[in-house]
Amino acid sequence: MKLITSNLIQKLVTLSDDAIHICWITAFAMKSGVELMLPTLRKAHARGCEIQLLVGDYLCITQPEALRLLIKELPNSEIRMFQSNGRSFHPKAYLFRGNQSQHVIVGSSNLSKSALTSGIEWNLHTIDMETFEQSIDAFHKVFYSESTIPVNDESLRLYETKYLEANKVTPLSSMWNEAESTELMYGAGATPSIVMDEPAQYGIIQPRPAQKLALSALEDTLEQGYDKALVVLATGLGKTYLAAFFAQKFKRILFVAHRDEILQQAKSAFQNVHPTRSTGYFNANEKDTESDLIFASVYTISQKFHLDKFSKDAFDLIVIDEFHHAVAKTYNRVIDYFDPQFLLGITATPDRLDNQDVYSLCDGNVAIQIHFLDAIARKWLSPFHYYGIRDEIDYSQIRWFGMHYDEEELLNEQLRDDVIKKVFREWQNHKQTKTIAFCSSVKQAIYLCKNFKSQGIEAEVLTGQNAKHERKSIHERFTNGDLEIIFTVDLFNEGVDIPAVDTLLFIRPTESISVFTQQIGRGLRIAEGKSHCVIIDCIGNYRNADRKLRIFKPDLKPTERLKLTEVETIPMTDCVLHFDLEVINLLEELTKKNRNYRQQIIDAYFELKMELGRRPTYLEMHLNSNVLELNLSREFGSYVGMLAEAEELTSEESLVFNQFMDLLNEIEKTAMSKSYKMVVLKAMLERGKSEWKRAITAEEVVPFFKEFLSEKARRHIDPVDDDLKKVTSLIERMPMTKWSGSSKGLVAFRNKEFAFEIEVPTEMESILFHWVTEICDYRLHRYFERKARKLEN
Template sequence: MEEEDYRSDEIVEAMERETAIPEVAITPRFAQLEALEGLDRTLEEGYEKAMVVMATGLGKTYLAGFLAKRFKRVLFVAHREEILHQAKASFSRILPDRSFGLYNGVHKEADADCIFASIYTLGMRRHRESFSTDAFDLIVVDEFHHAAAVSYRSVMDYFEPKFMLGITATPDRMDGKDVFALCDGNVAYQIHFLEAIRRGWLSPFRYFGVYDSTDYSQIRWLGSHYDEEQLAALQLRDSMALRIYEAWGEHKITRTIAFCSSIRQADYLADYFQERGVSTVSLHSGTIGMTRTEAIEGLSKGNLDIIFTVDLFNEGVDIPSVDTLLFVRPTESLTVFTQQVGRGLRLSENKSHCHIIDLIGNYRNADLKMRLFEEKDETSSSGKVAVTAALPGECELKLDIQVIDLLAEISRKKLPRREYLLGAYRQLKHELGRTPTYLELHLHGRANSREYASEFGSYIGFLHWAHELTEREQGLFQQYEAWLKDVEKTAMAKSYKMIVLLAMLERGAREWMKVLTPSEAAPFFHQYLTGKEYRKRIDFSDQKAKRLWSYNEAGVSDLIAEMPMSKWSGARGSMTTFENGVFALRIEASARPEDEETLYQWTKDICLYRLHYHFERRGKRRSI
């Protein structure tokens, strides 16, 4: 990977002036205190990795600085220069006795106590390997939702710190399950931005969904975004600019950031507003005549009314006094929309609310942004998602009648459920170049993985429906369909059933269906649950289980007999039995070795998926 085109020293110095803060004592507050308590528990339990999910404006970088007090040498990794400089300034306030250095395309200050490194530089092997694998006691990965990228993974796989912390406001790639797996299923602390507003830690908002009559259906869709030229042809019109100007005039408060689709749109709107007496600037990489720092100062002091930008303020830039956000672009990513909304929610003196003015047309994913205002709690045993729609008391959601009708129409026109699942599967299969495993579908697919079992009985049932099985596999599926559904759908308040099944699978394709006794399962069962701290914390921490932390064969055997074996076999329609102290499957082995191997792989695929999903879901619930 080529190193990023870094800014000149003059711009770097400007950013450092921007982030400079008077030297006053600083202590943890609000969400930082709760997050530090969660990290304390995590460290006490022996975790080596954790993630903290905190909304923009709650002080994630300062949190990392407070945690860094407990470690001697620290590496802070980010993908934007401004994030590195702001983090360096924040850490210096908390750790005045430490030395600080940058490691990027311009600076290689490798001997400092705390190093702030660009992922574009550290992602290069020669730079990464200039450090020993144990060079750092703590590694902080900022904007952790990017961590599934190859460059981040190379850094995370190379270094061996005592502890690694991922911090983010948006943990998901759309809903970010792959990122969760990178921290061993451990979310030390998590708080939704709506909850932070309820507690008074962020500013309440008023959201205005303004109807945009532009017909986006005529613009070519390129898989993840609209054709830029065709989009610009529709956006760069006085009629649309007038609609935007009127919406802003009706709903604005004072200081505004406007998010545009392109530099051309930002320039066009800035000129249009200026002609009407509004003080504006179009701020982007090609801006001439005003620096980024001057624009931010101008907006903060009220000398500027609006900054039109493209993606400059998605991450790493804080202007607390901003009280109006203007969206004049199609929303293509919930993650980006979440980051942009966060720009206006910081608390500031004389700021009672943030007004969010969003022009909504018939573009793809127009309904996606409404998910931002839902709080999800994946806690039911069925795996279904409960949604809390109530906004904090001081917040308002106001949609034009045409917007309400438009969103309803978009919902009606969404692909049928089965076709959507098939499309998500095919996209991932194309990316991988092969059939994805069930766990890969969960980690990297765009659809909710539980819907495959809900709709088709099992993931293998979906593959059968989608004509992805060979003729031999189709017959095998029909023969063992009831068993596959049982593995897929048996209730799991704890992970115990799947651990017993995994113990059987560990014996290999030729032996896995043989009967199993509780005492035979006990060593593997105990080792699996105590081998990772998060498993022990989630599923082996009630009073009965705690007595078995130090391995006791009789006690563990009794627990296995009483819970997973008895409960699974006693469930209605179960394909298992537990009689006279022996656990068995109510299926017969195939006479053909290739069928044995296929059924073994199918069963293991579902088992590993269900174990991962269980700990992921339970880990999220415990962290809230």
């Protein structure tokens, strides 16, 4: 361990020259510091060093010019910004991994010239391996957290606007004082906490009914030749044990998750099912590469340095827990690197998708999906009585920071006397014996707990900040009935199993369907003497307040309006929904005020464009936007029509769009009972931008046609005959003849030749080809996605 008190730059330059992986996290970055380090970083970048830099927007000190330099000069590096939203963000750490050594420098120096050269700064430097592994693991958890965004041209443009406004209106010193005093009052903000239960002791472990059903579905998947599958099991049905049972078919298993607590729980479950197999962790503290069953932190194993310790076929089965996270870069690195016999994704969220491309990661194969309402109907989970009560908070008066409400303003509203009195009154009216209350922050949980105690209620706060002995004591008192309510923050995460919970109290704005579903799952486990679970939900005029309620009506189409009555039952279950008349009126009013569907799509487009730093493709819009059901053909005629309405087309693109609008709309809207039309078009596009539209025969299409539809994810949906003559006849009879007959002259099929009846000026070829390719790729993906979902049901 060494203390560095001056000229930190010398050490950073030396370590960068030998590094294969550089990770820096600083509260802010100044142009002076970036310019100073750029020659060194450029050299590392040029030789292929992995560079990941994280800076903060705290108090808008980071200079936009500094960020612009980084993304321009280091195009293959990852630059992200931590959005503090009022929370303090003070880290200064420089991590280097070399071929022979590793280094951690932590101290006071930000990325500025004075801090790296002449300023009075104290930094500690260590080469300790254990410290480095803990540091780089902690770095990646922050680097890829929901509070960070990629720095690109779009996000930088928005930050620059914020930066200029902040530095114009308020001097830095007063901003600093205000932020620091706010933190002293309200805390730095809670990170998601997980409270682990002590693992139960089991005798002989046997699959439960839901697990048997899922195992049977996985057997069918294996027989069909798939090597990937997704299983969606509602919370409480035992997805981890399902994976353990399925693992009996395989020799070496890798289980990957994003939290150590999940890995601990999984290791316990697998050991109960596989008592004779060796087990170990691969995380910040342990690097087991030899055991039969390895439980790995995604943040650790996804690093190239660690992946290289394994051969690509090191594991027969890889299990990805909470598979809806698998679209993250960390998971993608693991999935892309390994070549197992089988990849199993497991998740409890019904929102598969939250419109992320989870579908393609499992080759479109969802082996089984059991919604929690299905599980209740089968008596596998407890029914519930839901009470939607009016939240007294006016959320329209609270600042929105893009991802969440201003923490300070929200807390001030949540701690109002009238708000707390109503929460207590409604809880008293509806509660049963054991309640978990979900709060927005630790501060809110502590305050409410004190308030309930002052009224004679046995209450406690339980978060990840509690010591292990405290958690155990609170759990025992709660289970024994000596404790009536636990206030917690984000206890819905994996790791908690208290079947006796019979009341849930939601006193936080929850917009995410996944989060809402996981919270509900905490109360649905069956227990002796428990007839049902009571759910008390405070519903206010917060953003998308009605969206989460759609999970109670899974048959509701995405474009259908949610209609509520004061009391209604959920078919096939003993579940009852109760809504205050005020809540019904509120949601109806919110629906009227909501942006229209067309504007929602355009807003989603710009949000995704900011995230990607470029115009998203049509398929990316479908997979990654937050629009539940993307229907551009109905609303805009085509994807390009949406771009035109959003004023996103260049003058050159506008000319192409105006000339070929009918063609684009035809490709976008032509009916598809089979995939054949788009497969023919895909075959034509393979010929390039100048040749794609010229005439083609069925015989020429056959090789591509057969190869494309023989892929695993497609062959069981649109199977193709092995007889080439039959395939040729099929192509002529179906896509070629039918499309030419319905296209109003845009497509022709004459003398056994199929062609698009268009003339494209040379200067327009590239743009039109690009657009037609995007629409074709989207339509093919969407077709097979829909067909696969129908087969699931």
